[in-house]
Amino acid sequence: MRYYIVTGEHSGDIHGADLITEIKKIDHQAHFWSCGGPLMQKAMGAPCMVNATEMAYMGLDFLKKFYKLWKLLEYCKQSLIEYRPNVVILIDYSGFNMRLASFAQHNGFQIYYYIPPKIWAHGAKRIERIKRDIQKVFSTLPFEAAYYREHGFLNTYYVGNPLVKKVSSHIINPLFKKENALDQRPIIALLPGSRIDEVRRILPIITAGAAHFTSYQLIVAGLSHLPKGLYQTFNATNIKVVFDQTYDLLAAAQVGIIASGTASLEAALFNLPQIVVYKTSPLTHFIYKRITTIDCISLVNLLVGKIVVPELIQHELTPQNLRKTLTMVLHETCNQQLSIYHHIRNILGKEEAPLQTAKSIVESIKTHISVNHKKGTDA
Structure with a gap:
């Protein structure tokens, strides 16, 4: 056929x-x-x-x-x-x-x-x-x-949901850190999106906000189908980019800063505490706010019907707000997210x-x- x-x-x-x-x-x-x-x-x-x-x-x-x-x-x-x-x-x-x-x-x-x-x-x-x-x-x-x-x-x-099997069947690379020359500090995973304009708008802000956490190494999930120059927007020494290894990064990280989309659900299926972020053009956001009927954008929050994962959207996404929210997730609300992730698996089924x-x-x-x-x- x-x-x-x-x-x-x-x-x-x-x-x-x-x-x-x-x-x-x-x-x-x-x-x-x-x-x-x-x-x-x-x-x-x-x-x-x-x-x-x-x-x-x-x-x-x-x-x-x-x-x-x-x-x-x-x-x-x-x-x-x-x-x-x-x-x-x-x-x-x-x-x-x-x-x-x-x-x-x-x-x-x-x-x-x-x-x-x-x-x-x-x-x-x-x-x-x-x-x-x-x-x-x-x-x-x-x-x-x-x-x-x-x-x-x-x-x-x-x-x-296709992500359930995709995540559960992924074979984690035990040499992920070694092959990417990462050290033994805990990892903050940065996922700035899969579109050129997303990465341009989001990556500089999240690297600036997370660079303050020098006891962590910041690892950016790069995608090789995008221009490599997109990922050369920071100077901090504790930031690296790894290409096309997103699942291994999510599995190895302690927390994630993630552009809204399917990646937030993937992070949940990997039991990774997270912050969801997004930023678009002012005009796009202006129109979006007038046509949307929902109060949150993370798939995790939408599935459970309440805010569990913090969201920093548009003007709320600043280095200062991100630093404050990341501190809260690392030290206060991490376990709350993890307890909800089990419920999400039951909702999605097998x-x-x-x-x-x-x-x-x-x-x-x-x-x-x-x-x-x-x-x-x-x-």
Whole structure:
């Protein structure tokens, strides 16, 4: 069968690669057209037709890339008509993907959404578009699946969270410190995000705030798909960068300072006390505050419905505030976070999201093909 998969940015590439791997185990004749990154390309054993790294942006920074994104969207539409897949699978990246979904629905394609639009954060206005254009939603957050169903989209399924298995199956490198020339001081892990603009805005502030803790070594989780020059923004001698070893860093650290996103949940699954931070452009933040309906942004806090992990967002993210909050976490609230992490594992359960999603997609396509074939025979 033919699968047309579209995502954007680094996290979507990770989830897309895992889903492709599971689909191939079930459907040995699977063929893919994809917009993705290097991990999806490796999973398919074939090139992605669109490079998702070209599509990464932060907030209103998409205006800088508007023409490029519009051209990519038009290319995806044309390719969809030419490829004629059995199913369109959209992964995260809702601004782009919902526009593509509208086109795909108009042209009669089956459309499934894995890691759907976060309507619970921005209000349920978009639910009508989702009802119109999407046949099934596969959610990786239990409260999100419940929200969709409560607002009338009943074909929503909680399939488990992919990070649970990814973290539990990670084999920790026992030589992590030695191979990276780290000393024996405890580690503060700094995760400034996976987008260029995130790192530019966040990394200088968190290194300035944490550099005061000289009895610790500060280790930045670098990503090799970003320009290395992004990580050369500090002079403190107790700061180092390690590339593409985030899980080993989270496992070795005593505390983390983490840009909001999936990394905060990964830190929780590694039992790492943390502070969640975020900073975007003033205009983006101004608009965000007027459209959002939630009081916190960390996935840990959203899952338990209260503030457990401290959040320093926008103007609150200063070196002084970070220093004060980090002192509090290290000496006062560390155990409180650790006790909540056990509860989060129970909430997420043990279902393997890529496997469950792949099974449901393949079975749904077969049923759809069978029904259409029967209709054609009866006619």
